[in-house]
Amino acid sequence: MRALIAAAIGxxxxxxxxxxxxxxxxxxxxxxxxxxLTTVPSHP
Structure with a gap:
């Protein structure tokens, strides 16, 4: 019963x-x- 009350309070x-x-x-x-930018842009 105490566990149920503690769970309800939580x-x-x-x-x-x-x-x-x-x-x-x-x-x-x-x-x-x-x-x-998630990637480094490539330079040709």
């Missing part, structure tokens, strides 16, 4: 943490217009 804390992070929203900022 789930409630995790759910509250997710709701808090979601309520805060995404951080303000801008994305770069330049694409990210």
């Amino acid at each position: 789930l409630a804390v995790a759910f509250a943490l997710v709701l808090t992070i979601t309520a805060m929203g995404s951080p303000a900022g801008e994305t770069s217009p330049k694409p990210l």
Whole structure:
């Protein structure tokens, strides 16, 4: 029974943490217009 209560409390804390992070929203900022290069461009 203690394990079940501990699991329920853990789930409630995790759910509250997710709701808090979601309520805060995404951080303000801008994305770069330049694409990210994942490989080194080859020069002929």
